[in-house]
Amino acid sequence: MVNTVSIGQLTEEANYDRFMERIEAGEKIETEDWMPDEYRMTLIKLISMHGISEIMGALPEKEWVPKAPSLRRKLGIMAKVQDEMGHGQLLLRVAEDLMKPLGKTRENIIRDLLSGDLKFHNVFHMEAKTWGDAGLIGWLVDGAAIITQTNMLDASYGPYARALKRICAEEVFHAQHGEAIIMALAEGTDEQKAMIQDSINRWWEALLMFFGPGDASTTGTSKQDTTIKYKIRTKTNEELRQDFFTKYIPRVLSLGLTLPDETMHFDQDAGMWQYLQPDWSKFKQIIKNNGPKSKERLRLREISYTNNKWVIDALQN
Amino acid sequence: MTHTLVDALKDECYHNSAIELLFQLADDDFILSYRGSEWLGLAPHIEEDVAFSSISQDTMGHAAMFYQLLQDLGAGDADELAHVRSAGERKNAVLLEKVNGLGTYLAEPHYDWAFAVVRNYFYAQAKKIKIESLKNSSYQPLAEAAVKVSMELYYHLLHWKTWFTQLMDAGGEARTRMESAIKIVLDDLDGLFSLGNSGPELTKHSLIDSEDTLRAAWVNRMSPVFESVNFNIPEKFGMKNGNGRNGEHTVDLKSALDILGEVYNLDPAASW
Amino acid sequence: MSGKGFYQEFEVFSKRTDTSPLQYQFSLLAPNHELALVMAQENFMRREPVADIWIVKRDDVRKMTLEERQSLQRLDNKDYRNTKGYGYLKKKWRFYEQEMLDEKEILSWGGKQNK
Numbered sequence: 001m002v003n004t005v006s007i008g009q010l011t012e013e014a015n016y017d018r019f020m021e022r023i024e025a026g027e028k029i030e031t032e033d034w035m036p037d038e039y040r041m042t043l044i045k046l047i048s049m050h051g052i053s054e055i056m057g058a059l060p061e062k063e064w065v066p067k068a069p070s071l072r073r074k075l076g077i078m079a080k081v082q083d084e085m086g087h088g089q090l091l092l093r094v095a096e097d098l099m100k101p102l103g104k105t106r107e108n109i110i111r112d113l114l115s116g117d118l119k120f121h122n123v124f125h126m127e128a129k130t131w132g133d134a135g136l137i138g139w140l141v142d143g144a145a146i147i148t149q150t151n152m153l154d155a156s157y158g159p160y161a162r163a164l165k166r167i168c169a170e171e172v173f174h175a176q177h178g179e180a181i182i183m184a185l186a187e188g189t190d191e192q193k194a195m196i197q198d199s200i201n202r203w204w205e206a207l208l209m210f211f212g213p214g215d216a217s218t219t220g221t222s223k224q225d226t227t228i229k230y231k232i233r234t235k236t237n238e239e240l241r242q243d244f245f246t247k248y249i250p251r252v253l254s255l256g257l258t259l260p261d262e263t264m265h266f267d268q269d270a271g272m273w274q275y276l277q278p279d280w281s282k283f284k285q286i287i288k289n290n291g292p293k294s295k296e297r298l299r300l301r302e303i304s305y306t307n308n309k310w311v312i313d314a315l316q317n
Numbered sequence: 318m319t320h321t322l323v324d325a326l327k328d329e330c331y332h333n334s335a336i337e338l339l340f341q342l343a344d345d346d347f348i349l350s351y352r353g354s355e356w357l358g359l360a361p362h363i364e365e366d367v368a369f370s371s372i373s374q375d376t377m378g379h380a381a382m383f384y385q386l387l388q389d390l391g392a393g394d395a396d397e398l399a400h401v402r403s404a405g406e407r408k409n410a411v412l413l414e415k416v417n418g419l420g421t422y423l424a425e426p427h428y429d430w431a432f433a434v435v436r437n438y439f440y441a442q443a444k445k446i447k448i449e450s451l452k453n454s455s456y457q458p459l460a461e462a463a464v465k466v467s468m469e470l471y472y473h474l475l476h477w478k479t480w481f482t483q484l485m486d487a488g489g490e491a492r493t494r495m496e497s498a499i500k501i502v503l504d505d506l507d508g509l510f511s512l513g514n515s516g517p518e519l520t521k522h523s524l525i526d527s528e529d530t531l532r533a534a535w536v537n538r539m540s541p542v543f544e545s546v547n548f549n550i551p552e553k554f555g556m557k558n559g560n561g562r563n564g565e566h567t568v569d570l571k572s573a574l575d576i577l578g579e580v581y582n583l584d585p586a587a588s589w
Numbered sequence: 590m591s592g593k594g595f596y597q598e599f600e601v602f603s604k605r606t607d608t609s610p611l612q613y614q615f616s617l618l619a620p621n622h623e624l625a626l627v628m629a630q631e632n633f634m635r636r637e638p639v640a641d642i643w644i645v646k647r648d649d650v651r652k653m654t655l656e657e658r659q660s661l662q663r664l665d666n667k668d669y670r671n672t673k674g675y676g677y678l679k680k681k682w683r684f685y686e687q688e689m690l691d692e693k694e695i696l697s698w699g700g701k702q703n704k
Contacts, residue, residue: 033655058358063423065354066573069580069589070396071381074354075374081357082370082635089363089632093616106363106596106618131580131589166615170636181589189587296424300359303426308361311430312595314484314491315620362595364617364628371631476627483624 023231028158031097042226043157044098051091052113053121057141058084059297060124064134073181080138080177083170090163097159114302116289123206125291132185132192132199138178140203140248144210146171147244156231186255193256200252201260208278209286211241245273318523319457322389334518335456336392337408338525341513341562342447343383344409347399348570349440350377351577352413355422361430368476372437375469382462389458400581404566404574410508411561412436414570415501431491431498434484438477439502439539443509445470446534447525455523478542485546499548506554510535513562598647599625601633604640611643622646 010018015034022029029035058081065081068074096106112118123141128134149168155161185196212224214237227233235243245266252259264275285291289298325332353373360366384395392398407414413436418428448470451463484491510532512519520527526534536550543550559565580589599622601614614633619625625644653661668674672692679689688694 030655032652055358055363062358064580065357066351066422066576067579069400069583071377071384071399073589074350074577075377075381078354078357078370078374078377079635082367082374085358085363085370086367086632086635089367089617090615092363093618096618097616163615184589188589189584191584192587300426303420304359304361307427308430310490310494311361311484314487314489315624316594317620362618364619364632365624368628368631371635472627472630479623479627483621 023156027156028161029156030158038226039157039230040098042223042230043160043232044095044102046223046227046232047091047098047160048095048109048112049119049121051088051095052109052118053124054084054088054091056113056120056297056301057124058088059300060126060128060293061134061137063128064131067131068134069131076177076180077134077138080174083174087167087170090166094157094159094163110301110305114298114305119287119289122209122283122286122291123203124297125286125289125294126203126206127292129202130195130199131181132195133203135178135181135185135196136199136203138174139182140178140200140207140252141210142171142174142178143248144207144244146175147240147247148211151235151240152233154231155233160232182255186257197257200257204260205278205282207244208241208275209280209283211244212237213280213283214238214241242273245275249273318455319460320455321457325390325456330518331522332390334515334522334524335459336387336390337513337515338456338519339383339387339390339392339459340408343380343387343398344407344561345413345440345444345509346376346380346383348407348409348573349413349437350374350380351573352415352417353437355417355426356428356433359422359426359428372473372476375473379466379469382466386458386462396581397585400578401585402574404570405564407561407564407566407570407574408513409561409570410505410511411556411558411565411567411570412502412505412508413440414561414566414573415505415558416569429494429498431484431494432501434477434480435495435498435502437473438481439506440509441470441473441477442538443531443535445474446531446538449534450526450531453523454525459524482542482546485548496548503551504555504557507532507556508559508561510554511556511560511562513560516562595620597621599629600645600647600650601625601629602643602645603629603634604642605638607640609640611641616647 016036019029019035019039029039061077061084062081065074065077068077092106092109095109096104099105099108109118113120123137123144128137146168149164149171153161153164153168155164182196185192215224224233224236228236249259249264261276264273266272267274286294289295320328320331320335325335350373353369353376356366357370357373358366360369380399381395384398387393387398388395415436417433418426420426420428445467448463448467452460452467454460454463481495484495510528512525512528516528519525525531532554539550558567596618597620598616599619600616602611603614604611614629617625617628617632619628622644626642629642629644630639679691682689
């Protein structure tokens, strides 16, 4: 029985072939299973960025938690931002287990974030100026996140797929929480309507950037080929962006809101939405922590880290 | 004698006392939950951030229940009561309005975890004692609410007690920080037990036990905990920064009210 | 408490009701069992009922390796372990004008005492 030969004794090449066979067969790879370095490093990069983006993503919305305009909204947004922290927890645990053989821990993740080595998602560098932005984040940013995350629900790495399953279930609540805020504004006073339109105008470019560049030609690098090869995800960035348009544009328009791109339309022949590209050079700057709120938000994390260090030190046992 | 909502609406003196007490209860939970919401994303540990937020949500939920009882008694719309009343009209204990530390939640929040642990633990215990007393309140809707609220307090107490004893037992810098936090909290702790100028009325109507009874019960419950961490509590607690039950408050409350009502007050008539 | 720093790994298990089996939830980091316990419910079971929680130190969990997991496979030729292998009895009992005591029937016997 060839299959019972200990995998650890196989050559690197045989290990790789066996690994790819498992992936092709739809098997889930578990933390301690043999995996090629490229797979491990790709996952670490992807999942630690995903996890830390949840943590950083809590910050723009958190600005509106104490200000939420009713008891019910205060409760809803508190629960929503709590979930973001909770998603960060789930994802960082997955990333931490992958990093363990490299001798790295959560502290490394936080330090890498503060040093700029670990990037966080472009949308969370943006300013959340108004209550409308808090609603828009819940509705459209979480909507975009649902599209990218459901695309990985069947990821070949078991622990990631399982974390995503938990996360996506909660995202459904997030989307409805966002919709509830937006709906109240869209059906409200003229000022309230203007508030949400202004949010869409300001966030549109960041939403387009959300899914990343269409291919490496715009920004120089792209991990999408590797993640597709290892069955971590199935669709390309552009396919995801198109899915987002299809799901959300009719809804935005149905509420009497407009898009800040007059050229935007669905091209029946090409079967695709045509739209003005965002400024990808700006995207590159944003993810290098040169976005409108990058420094301030990193500063919040840094304070939380240094200010509470005594607690961590006290309970070393 | 038990009073239903209908009974309370018929007896002006009783009605006023019930409203007075409900404002104290609602405002306490509301402002402490607000302070908790400022901590969101800034706690010492991600897992703890999530747990702490659940407690803040529970507490806001309790505030909402008490504001609803006020609304039922004709005191005004629950959201309006929470968002519009000025500092002078608020009845919360001053201890609960105090800022979390230096800075604001938006910029340079140098928050003090020791203060958070001590304030929340001491409050959770005081609230538990009040809620036990309120289960026997003469105002029936309040007694019913107390049974519900009580359910969630076991967790709040377990959670904060675990943090409290572990940090107290850790020694070194943690012990020093915890002891300074305890001092600050004790200086205003009596405000939690105070029932304000109308206290005698509240007790007379059997709405809640007297201040002395509540305080003694707290000391009784907490003494073994203090003993276990080798800490001597003073005989008397303070109300150094005023008695919130009588509308005395600090600037901390004023700035909190500006923030928590910012969006609501853009258009109080609008639906948000 | 063991001395390995604040960020220790704990596995969290929970029961939904008193009668449900223990189910694995997820892992968390905590400095000790007590703090792990007070954080567990709110991290993983915010939206579901919980009747009990178990916390296990990751180091105390012996997991299977990929090769060992192959030892879990077995042939589908063991119907003698199940009622499926004894289905013919039903027909036999019918011959003797008796009902078959099947799983449904037997498990219904435990009910409350007759008063």
